[in-house]
Amino acid sequence: MTPQSTFMITAAVRRDRLEELRQLLAGMNSAPGFADPRNPLLPFWQFRRLHVARFTLLEANTNEDIKAHGVQPGLWRPTLCFIGDIDGDVDTFLAELVIRAEPGLRQIFSHCEGFDGIHTRLLLWLHRHRRGPAANYVNWRGRTVVQIGEELALREALAREVRRPGGDAQDVHIRQRWRRLQHFVREEVAAGRLRLTPSEPTPPGWFVANLLHLVGVPLLLLLLSPLFLLAAPFYFYRLRQLERSDPQNTLRAAGDHLRALAAQEDIDVTNHFNVFGQVKPGRLRLFTIRMGLLLLDYSARHIYKRGYLTRIQTIHFARWVLLDRNRRVYFASNYDGSADSYMDDFINKVAWGLNLVFSNGVGYPRTRWLLKDGARHEENYKRTLRRNQLPSESWYKAFPGVTAVEMARNSRIREVLEQDNPGDGELREWFSLL
């Protein structure tokens, strides 16, 4: 199993070169915000380990909102953010990136502070500007780009074959039909028309680290639990105070801002989402968001790694990053469907999960006991999200037109195909997937 990794490179943009950079990044696109995989600046199509990537300009459009808490807003310089989700480790990917796209990357990052033209060693610079996520979600751990492509082709070939006259004899037992299709696939593979690359062994280092994480985090929380228990009454007393008094945003996003966001939505069946906001002032809020993200990261890593994040089955990749000495939070996701259905899905299915993390953000609608209400204030929730949302300058997805649910279905088709002796029920289900 090849585990997925994620990288994020951030650098403040030089004051006078922001618009120039925006133009440059837009030049990579074939539609608003939608990267041409074969653009000359960063030829995404060449990277066989890259699922999704994007360039975003993190700008603090809602910086003033924190004034509602009686706090002066901090300074935030517009920051270029380059993120990607990949198969395997980050180090070799970044090296590959430099080998394949050094001129383009230099051109992009030369708009940033601290990038000193040809004197900068690009790979080192990329490593120095990496930021780790506080929480990360991968729809299906271990499913590689290569695998997705191969399984997509497999499903298409099988669907064609069973519908070809004479391709699927109806009068024999279902198992014989399955065996015949197995044989068909073997021949297609032998002829080089299909590929079904076996999965790589799990890297031992990763396996051990993952195991330690699986056990270590609960152990640590268990050790700290007496402390938490003692502090709980004070924590909840203060939390309820804050929940009753924290200012909420009721403003709509400006029309221009909404139009800029909408211009790049629904071009593909998958959309990209960026939210950049401020963490509410005070240690309680910081503690809460850190704990919330810790739980989220833990459950995403060890529980929600097979096609769903609680009830949501439409997210391909998502990350939460604390920036600016934990005063700001950045959320980036790749999801199927339109922005409105995404927001509705969240409100109706996982309002509690959103509340746990995002209610610590400035402007979020009022919660009760951390999990209740909040996002259920539908209109204010949508307004606040839209206000803090940012467009992507350029977004790439290796398989446009394919949803996470379809990828899971295709993997299942292959899984049963490669089994030795599936049950009749499994076979019936398998045929209905074709």
Place this chain on the structure above:
Amino acid sequence: MNTTTPRTDIELDDMQGLLRFAHGHLSEAAFLLLRVADPVAARQWLAAAEVTSARGQSPLPDSALQVAFTAAGLLALGVHEDTVIAFSEEFTAGMSGDENRSRRLGDTGANHPRHWRWGGAAADTPHVLLMIYTRPGKLTGYLRSTLTPGFTAAFVVQDTLRSKTTGPEEPFGFVDGISQPVIDWQQASRSGAQARDTYSNLLAPGEVLLGYPNEYGLYTSRPLLHPSGAPGAERLPAAADQPGLRDLGRNGSYLVLRQLAQDVPAFWRFLDQQCGGDAQQREQLAAAMVGRGRDGAPLVAPATRSIAGIDRGSADNHFTFADDPHGRQCPLGAHVRRANPRTGDFPPGSDGPLRRLLRILGFGRRGRRADLVASTRFHRLLRRGRVFGTTLTPEQALRDEPLKAAQQERGLYFVCLGANISRQFEFVQNAWLASCKFAGLSSEADPLLGNREPLPNGAATDQFSRPRAGEPAHCVRGLPQFVTVRGGAYFFLPGLRALKFIVQQE
């Protein structure tokens, strides 16, 4: 009609009749699309117009008149800009004019607003919609008496959309309008959210009417005015959630109008060709695509559990798809299943606190397709559409020698009411009808409404699949476009006091 008896404190006198009645006995209708030529004269004419209220009349009236405005229309009549922008973003932006909205609604290709007869650009978006309903044979006379010199000075008639209803069928030949939400007037003053684990046909008044709590137990935002802020504002109803302010939205609703041309010969000929001329198979395929037989009979068995807001006796409405998760009886992609998937807040089998908790955390889903479709109650439409064009039966459509009538345009003036265009009409149109990924499907948009445009990666959307147990789905490919959008706009259907306020602007 599907309405519960409203409580006595519901302001029926302040609501337009269309919210409560479809005016079914008034079989002729004309929807006049008007541009304001002279605001003063327009206000005068509208102030004198006898707009039909939701108060029941006995005997039934011989005609009905309803009035609605686009955002441009409100501005043209002199409503202050600050007031107009307090309506929802979709309403002020309008149905056309934004490529993203067009993409989401499936208004691309032949459906693109640039091809529309009306509403495709700001210059031909109507200001006022007059909906006139009369008894058979009375429409022409009514129109003649309406188009007085005062009227012609006030408005330019952009188009007159005429309709004559001859039966319960829509132009493809299927009984239409069976499923409608029932407004639960008991919830008119109850705020605070409630859960609906399973499908319910009762809908909080605030899902249809502005100024009442919606399914979240909240008030959808709408223009609230200071009593002294605008002349006449003091006569508007008080806002239930902010008693110091006056509510321009209360007892009003948004109205979506779309002119949909239906290619009836193409529909029946395509099906006939797919079935090799076998009449029985053709009917079956047609029923699978619609999700009902031509007589309206659903393809799934009646629900065994009771459904709030639907009589057990109403055989063609008392059902859900809970026992048909894979779409083997009614295909997942069937039109009525997309338009109203009859889902609750939780997937089936979420009874009991433990199971419920597991479901909340995403565990224990039954089958691969479980829980992919959103909860229906947040996405209901109160439909008030009317057909246009002459009737063409399937048998007529299939004749070798096409009747002259076959070439005439026919279709539906789709009309729906709701308090939130984005969460209701646009969501249903986008996520459920136009989406080729609805409920885990892959290559098919709505079999009736799909525009058949391929995805950006070239993938087809022109298929229709009928899942079978233990077999690959039966798949029809190359569906032509059967329905084409010819025009459309978003309107505000004001309450009657709000209407008085709008026409008294200066």
